[in-house]
Amino acid sequence: MTEPLKFLVVDPLAGVQTFARQLLQSRGFPADSILCCADTDSGLAQGLLFKPDFLVTDWFPKAPLTGLQLFQRLKEAQPRLHLSLLSFEVTPERELEAEAHGAHFLLKKPFTAEQLKAQMTRSLEALAKDSPGLHGQVRDTMRQARPAPRVALPVIPPEPVIKPGDSVRYKGQRHVAQYVVHRTGETVVQLKGVAGLIPLRDLQPG
Template sequence: MDPLAGVQTFARQLLESFGFDPQGILCCGNTETALAQGLEFKPDFLITDWFGKSPLTGLALHQRLLEVKPTCRLSLLSFEVTPDHEAQAKQAGARFLLKKPFTAEDLRRTLHQALQVMAKDYPELHQRLQSVMMAPRPQPAIAPRPIVLPPMVQYKPGDKVRFGDKTEVVECVVVRHGELVVQLKNKSGLIPATKLQKQ
């Protein structure tokens, strides 16, 4: 979970490359949305920004999710990594605390190491990682095409949008399964961004 859609997209693609089912990966842009969806989703593994200025921090989100999934593992991303941050992350049992900004390779390597530790308790995960990361792979004759998501209109909380014949206000924005969806103020459910017009 990260406020940056690009980080969400890369993390999703990375987890899928490790063999995880796309239906089992949920991306959110803020802790409130993540909590609402996570209480139902009950994740095994939470990768989240620290969200230090949010009323619900990444650490607090993890604590709430532990109520419904006591074995949920935690990993953290943060622009600020101080000794206090490291101590809090360690106390929370975080698998890693990765400092932003990081490269794609930094996240790939760090996540792979964390999954290898988890694989000691999950033999099927160990086999998946071995086959994906360790097995020699022949180089393709033609370079594979990169995954490119269609351009998405960017929304942020507070934006006014046209939905149907009414003007509404964006409450939160989520990337779900590679699709940008929006929750509107005083409306339940998530609406595909393609059904909205920016005002």
């Protein structure tokens, strides 16, 4: 029996992870065939064990291990790995790099769930066409998919990028971010000297 197609989603925004997971599940892929990580180090460690067929990753331009480097490392262990990229900054140079690595798409953030759905659907169709061994699985899985609910899809907000140690402003005062936590549906921040977790949307880079 053919193993299910596996997807690895690596993005610092919890909303992107959630949308991607829900989208793939709505296309008929089982929950345990989708793995989400918030950074490339976790993506590499988990990906080498998970052995995904398809990587959807942020560009992570400032990380020690960028999204493209993550793809290259995972591809050494999984030669047939497919790639799609997400980035707040899309330049002609990045488009050329993405194309050189064979990326199915480079989608500019912030984007709507509908835009991600369109790009992923095209990618899965191309995957079925270009990978004969996976053609039947992709075709059958998408054929059995439940129709998407007819509701307005939310827009992914352009959340500020805040890391531990960064200076931020909260209620007009300057603070220092101590911890950044990505949990289901939102990102929250622990500020030094402030009790409780603050939603990322309530902070401004300071």
